[in-house]
Amino acid sequence: MVPFQTVERSSFKTMIRAIDPRYEVPSRKYFTEREMPKLYAELRENVEKELCDLKYFATTTDLWSSRTMEPFLSLTIHYITDDWNLGSRCLQTSYFPAEHTAEEIAQGLKEALESWGFKEERQVCITTDNGTNVVKAASLNDWTRLQCFGHRLHLAIGG
Structure with a gap:
């Protein structure tokens, strides 16, 4: 490291x-x-071998900046195996210099899924923060979106 x-x-x-x-x-x-x-x-x-037979999956995403203020987009997949084991893999954290509009984010997320060979129809939902651009990106992709409990709790506490 x-x-x-x-x-x-x-x-x-x-x-x-x-x-x-x-x-x-x-x-x-x-x-x-x-x-x-x-x-x-x-x-x-x-x-890819581990995930190739997934029937359904969920994802989480976040946009964040490094200490040097370089922008990144992350996509993590969550799934349950046939043996009922919970799994999770960060598929990618990509440099994301594009403007953080809903349209750009929606396209970036679609491309991330496609680059790993995942079909949108098998995605049960995506969990995100409440950023209006990310909320709209999920809507533009016609993806079911769940609010992140951690972000909601932080807001409720007064963050």
Whole structure:
């Protein structure tokens, strides 16, 4: 859980040399261009296999900004397996520089579902906060929407 640039820091290199002077630390580029895409592809394949037979599912979504104010859109799927086990997977958190209009959000959510091969007809509902743009996005997609209990509780307490 550290940035890729860690492998380029002199203190990190010194530590690795102390552990094993023969070990050559791969570059940041090696991790970003080779290992992470490979790891992502393997993980995505495993998740797709796990979810391929779902009959029905629900989703949650949220728009948020990083510490550096970069905008993101997240989509999480929730489901019950044939063995009655509850499951949940964050399908994606995507950079979302588009204007946060209901139309853009609706399209972004449709594209997220489609990119994972999920059919809208099998989505039982989507849970969101009460942001008017997100509420309208669910309506534009003709999706059944549930209000997030956590957001409602926060509002009720006086947040």
